Amino acid sequence: ICIRALSSSSMSVEVARSEADTGVVADRPIYNDDERCNVKLDTSMGDIEIELYWNEAPLTCKNFAGLARRQFYDNVPFHRVVRNFVIQGGDPTGTGRGGSSIWNAPFQDELNPALRHTGAGVISMANSGPNTNKSQFFITLAPTPWLDGKHSIFGRIKAGMKVVKRISLVEVDASDRPVDVLKIHRATCIPI
Structure with missing residues (x-):
């Protein structure tokens, strides 16, 4: 090579x-992928800037930023919105069953006891069990302590909480899918 x-x-x-x-x-x-950055999501409802916790969750941040650099999240929907709980995205199929990591395989959890789902604006990996992280992530809309120790927290909303609030109020169907398509138009790395 x-x-x-x-x-x-x-x-x-x-x-x-x-x-x-x-x-x-x-x-x-x-x-x-080792170049540290924060990530800006340009969504159909406005911009959200995510501060990544590189020191506490280096693999998860490397994956999230790496996927943003590869335009993986561009035009990907937020496929699940549960009022007073979470906004979930990162699955290009929009089904909640898809996604991939920068390693093309699931990667290990990074469960830091100092990081907790204490309120709105916490960014964590969605998963289907231990060590099954890929590209799906969620933004909390309220304290969700039952998720502590089960989902890798890797950041927080730095700017755009009003946008997150607007997204949380969209109309959804019986499966918590937004009635109108709600997308991440573009995800970009912002040097720190």
Whole structure:
């Protein structure tokens, strides 16, 4: 594998060229996922800025920021809104069953006892059990202490709580899916 650096003002990107047994050469971007940032979500209801807890949840932050750098969250819906509980997104299928991590496999929980779901604006990973984190995440709308020790907290809302509040009030169906499509138009990394 030969790696060469490309210059970019918006992100650090390298291109790796590899040759398969077939002789085909493919270019694929390699991102600097260790570069710390916060993430801004440009949603259909306004902007939300997320402060990431890199010291407390480094793998989870690396995954979330890495997915944002790869435009993974662009045009992905918030597929679940439960008033006074959570707003959930990060599944490109919009079903609540999809998603992927930057490693293309589930990754381990980062359960820090110092971090708790104490109120609105906490950002955590959605999962289907221990060590099943991928791309789905949720924003709390109220204290949710029963989630402590089960979901990896990796950030908080830094700006845009009014947007979060507006999202929490949208009309939903019997399955807690927004009646009108509610999307993350774009997720971008903001250097810190």
